[in-house]
Amino acid sequence: MLGSDEFEPDAEQLEETALDEAAAQRLAEVIRTNLDIEPDVFRTNLDILNLDPSTFEFEETSSGFDIDFPTPEYKTSVPDFPVHDNIEVIDGKTIFKTNDWWKGAILASGYNSPDVLVYLWQKNGQSWKRKQKYKVAPDDWADEREIIDALVAQSS
Incomplete structure (x- = not known):
């Protein structure tokens, strides 16, 4: 030696x-x-x-x-989100990510058209487990957004 x-x-x-x-x-x-x-x-x-x-x-x-770790300001490629293997991610953005929590919005191919999905994952050992999933329905988005905006305005 x-x-x-x-x-x-x-x-x-x-x-x-x-x-x-x-x-x-x-x-x-x-x-x-x-x-x-x-x-x-x-x-x-x-x-x-x-x-x-x-x-x-x-x-x-x-x-x-x-x-x-800070969330990067931009992504040059689609990040590898911890979604089911059957979900094809077209695009996505991390909203925030810490050691234990990760929130992201993705555009995924759906049955009839692309779906916008908002996920919240929690770290479980070495893997991420889904805690919440919200599918944004394009036909309902205007009404949903109006309600959410009103509630957000009340909260501040």
């Missing part, structure tokens, strides 16, 4: 490898999920990945630290 003073890396191995922001976010999530590391070590990892540590929330919990 080589000692640390005996190792000489190949110069080609030292070239900078840049990840796009989405790939860096995914790698940070893998690190956070699979390694039991302190927030300062995780912040160092974020710095190495060129991710701004100030955009991540670190919350102390009884089981260590919870780190909330």
Whole structure:
């Protein structure tokens, strides 16, 4: 076995490898999920990945630290939503996502026409489980929206 003073890396191995922001976010999530590391070590990892540590929330919990990942402002491709295999996602947007909750709206191919579906999932171990699903019926949307808008106005 080589000692640390005996190792000489190949110069080609030292070239900078840049990840796009989405790939860096995914790698940070893998690190956070699979390694039991302190927030300062995780912040160092974020710095190495060129991710701004100030955009991540670190919350102390009884089981260590919870780190909330920010929802990206845009998506370049359709995200892999945790929907049933029979549902073909045409497009979708994440409304919000934390370590434990994920809310998204998707456009999926339906029987007669595309359907707009709003989902709320909760993390259960390593997978997401659907807690709520709402199908937006195009014929009813104007009435539903009017009612929802009125209730939202009352709540603020």
